[in-house]
Amino acid sequence: MIRYLVKNNLKIMGRSMTNILLFVIAPLTVIAVLSSAFSALMESYQGVDGFRVGYRAAESGMSQAVVSGLKTVTSAQNITLVEYDEGDPKQLVRDDDLGGFVVLDGDNYTVYVNEDKGTEAQMLTYTLHAFFENMGTPSGATAESGERIQTVTTDYMPAIDSTDYYGIIEINYFGWCAVICSAGLFISEKKYKIGKKLRVTRLNELQLYLAKFLPSVLVVCCGVGLAAVFCTLIFGVHFGNLLWTSLIVIMSVMAAVAFGLMIYAFFDSMIITVILVFAIVWIWGFLGGSFETYMYSGFSQSVQEFSPLYHINRCLVELSCMGKSDYIGSALIYSGSMCVGCSASAVLAGVLRRRGRA
Amino acid sequence: MATILKTNDLTKKYGSKVVVDNLNIEIEEGEIFGLLGPNGAGKSTTMNMICDLVRPTLGNVEFLGKDFRKNRRELIGYLGYIPQELAIHGNLKAWENVELFTSLYGIKGATLKERIDEALSYVGLSEKKNDYARTFSGGMKRRLNIACAIGHHPKMLIFDEPTVGIDPQSRNFILERIKESNKNGATVIYTSHYMEEVEAICTRIAIMDNGKIIATGTSEELKKMVVEDTSSITLEEVFLTLTGKKLRDY
Ligand SMILES: Nc1ncnc2c1ncn2[C@@H]1O[C@H](COP(=O)(O)OP(=O)(O)OP(=O)(O)O)[C@@H](O)[C@H]1O
Ligand SMILES: [Mg+2]
Numbered sequence: 001m002i003r004y005l006v007k008n009n010l011k012i013m014g015r016s017m018t019n020i021l022l023f024v025i026a027p028l029t030v031i032a033v034l035s036s037a038f039s040a041l042m043e044s045y046q047g048v049d050g051f052r053v054g055y056r057a058a059e060s061g062m063s064q065a066v067v068s069g070l071k072t073v074t075s076a077q078n079i080t081l082v083e084y085d086e087g088d089p090k091q092l093v094r095d096d097d098l099g100g101f102v103v104l105d106g107d108n109y110t111v112y113v114n115e116d117k118g119t120e121a122q123m124l125t126y127t128l129h130a131f132f133e134n135m136g137t138p139s140g141a142t143a144e145s146g147e148r149i150q151t152v153t154t155d156y157m158p159a160i161d162s163t164d165y166y167g168i169i170e171i172n173y174f175g176w177c178a179v180i181c182s183a184g185l186f187i188s189e190k191k192y193k194i195g196k197k198l199r200v201t202r203l204n205e206l207q208l209y210l211a212k213f214l215p216s217v218l219v220v221c222c223g224v225g226l227a228a229v230f231c232t233l234i235f236g237v238h239f240g241n242l243l244w245t246s247l248i249v250i251m252s253v254m255a256a257v258a259f260g261l262m263i264y265a266f267f268d269s270m271i272i273t274v275i276l277v278f279a280i281v282w283i284w285g286f287l288g289g290s291f292e293t294y295m296y297s298g299f300s301q302s303v304q305e306f307s308p309l310y311h312i313n314r315c316l317v318e319l320s321c322m323g324k325s326d327y328i329g330s331a332l333i334y335s336g337s338m339c340v341g342c343s344a345s346a347v348l349a350g351v352l353r354r355r356g357r358a
Numbered sequence: 359m360a361t362i363l364k365t366n367d368l369t370k371k372y373g374s375k376v377v378v379d380n381l382n383i384e385i386e387e388g389e390i391f392g393l394l395g396p397n398g399a400g401k402s403t404t405m406n407m408i409c410d411l412v413r414p415t416l417g418n419v420e421f422l423g424k425d426f427r428k429n430r431r432e433l434i435g436y437l438g439y440i441p442q443e444l445a446i447h448g449n450l451k452a453w454e455n456v457e458l459f460t461s462l463y464g465i466k467g468a469t470l471k472e473r474i475d476e477a478l479s480y481v482g483l484s485e486k487k488n489d490y491a492r493t494f495s496g497g498m499k500r501r502l503n504i505a506c507a508i509g510h511h512p513k514m515l516i517f518d519e520p521t522v523g524i525d526p527q528s529r530n531f532i533l534e535r536i537k538e539s540n541k542n543g544a545t546v547i548y549t550s551h552y553m554e555e556v557e558a559i560c561t562r563i564a565i566m567d568n569g570k571i572i573a574t575g576t577s578e579e580l581k582k583m584v585v586e587d588t589s590s591i592t593l594e595e596v597f598l599t600l601t602g603k604k605l606r607d608y
Pocket of ligand 1: 372377395396397398399400401402403404442551
């Protein structure tokens with residue numbers, strides 16, 4: 001029964017072109033600004049240009065074989081392995097300004113890290129861990145190492161390009177400001193007192209809600225999709241696994257629309273809704289890495305994880321640079337439950353408002 | 359004739375202000391029932407309560423012999439409500455506006471198309487079918503507002519001041535259309551503060567003031583309440599005599 005209503009609401013939204021253009025152009029501008037402003041910062045995070053790591057391998061053939069495999073892996077991460085036959089590893093790290101030191105001895109390896117170089121240390125341990133994890137024991141790493149190197153490299157935490165990072169994250173951020181896309185409809189309904197007349201029909205509150213929700217989701221998805229296409233064309237942003245990425249973006253748009261509609265249902269005012277939604281989304285974005293990389297964020301993990309944007313950003317970024325992410329589940333669950341929860345609250349608010357017209 | 363709509367002690371209070379006070383009206387099938395009253399008399403509030411847009415503080419509305427609120431889903435489709443405000447989307451074309459509202463009564467497909475054309479031609483907007491409502495003049499908007507409420511063939515039409523702010527031609531056209539709908543079987547409730555209109559089309563008139571009905575009857579009967587010789591008095595004078603000359607909307 002709401003088919004025609006949805007269709008016409010869609011037309012109304014589509015006809016307020018300025019909102020939609022804004023929706024596509026705004027993220028593109030922000031991406032351009034942020035990605036150039038932060039590209040230096042991102043590079044320093046990568047921090048991989050020429051950092052050296054000392055090593056010493058026991059004479060046994062096994063360790064030597066591992067060394068050649070390890071060298072290939074580390075060089076892919078721009079880590080240069082330098083052999084030191086003698087000397088105290090700790091001393092060498094300090095004196096020679098090394099990123100760390102590895103001692104390979106049969107089945108064991110020991111890593112000395114340079115505490116002044118946190119990023120390098122982290123990278124080194126991670127790379128080594130990933131390498132040996134994949135090799136089983138170091139001794140098994142001979143012939144097949146060439147093939148396994150791929151896995152090791154991609155396993156490493158995002159060494160992501162700033163354009164990719166901000167491309168993905170800003171598109172998601174603006175997706176959360178979705179309520180702007182529906183503004184044309186809300187303002188029209190309010191201006192012409194349509195809401196009142198819609199209530200002299202057979203529609204119930206859920207249908208009235210869906211009549212706004214569905215076209216909004218559609219319009220926002222189109223807007224986000226368009227922005228993503230432009231991003232790819234103009235800045236060359238790489239999106240990860242298309243299926244997962246789209247699924248997560250769609251879920252996040254649905255959550256964002258439901259959230260916006262809920263705020264609108266509570267306050268019944270476009271201005272308050274826009275201010276509130278933008279403020280809340282800004283805070284979420286702030287926590288979730290929309291303006292700074294979350295890798296640098298000074299907030300504790302638990303504070304960051306409070307923000308739905310953190311899960312979604314992290315998930316999308318990891319999908320882009322690693323092809324997989326442990327945050328897929330939490331991103332989907334978080335946005336899914338927000339979508340359901342906010343929708344239910346919005347419908348309930350409508351029912352109460354109807355009752356409350358006392 | 360059977361009673362189609364009946365209000366039982368319908369009352370609405372906003373805070374301590376009684377806007378509609380113990381209203382008991384009965385409307386017969388086939389009538390054009392006029393509700394006359396100065397600004398703020400409570401006409402719109404009464405109409406809103408009839409349509410279940412405003413919840414009464416007390417009392418209820420019976421429509422087609424059933425409690426309206428309790429049988430809302432079933433009964434609402436028999437009602438056509440033309441609000442005092444122009445409830446049309448400026449960014450939709452005329453036919454899209456009619457489609458939007460008519461579809462909400464469960465009409466679809468080919469029938470819906472027919473009803474859209476029928477409603478638009480009924481209000482004389484067939485030629486403007488593909489124009490955006492925002493480009494319409496005041497009179498055209500009023501007519502479109504009506505078209506949006508009649509596509510589902512309601513048994514009862516509720517007009518809340520449908521002729522506000524339009525020229526005599528448009529007004530005359532609308533009044534003719536209301537009479538025609540009535541001939542085709544629709545019962546009409548018509549609120550206004552234009553005496554001539556009400557006198558011209560209504561079969562029965564109620565005068566409302568301060569939330570109360572102070573007189574009901576045909577225009578002849580109302581005039582008789584004031585003077586013996588009805589030819590020497592207009593309905594307006596009756597109205598002013600009955601409601602007093604003090605300014606409303608204070
Ligand atoms: N939501 C509300 N809260 C408080 N007072 C209200 C509300 N709605 C209406 N009123 C008051 O109720 C009274 C009756 O209003 P109503 O709109 O029913 O009058 P009306 O007869 O339709 O007047 P008009 O001819 O100007 O349309 C007015 O005094 C108005 O101020
Ligand atoms: Mg009124």
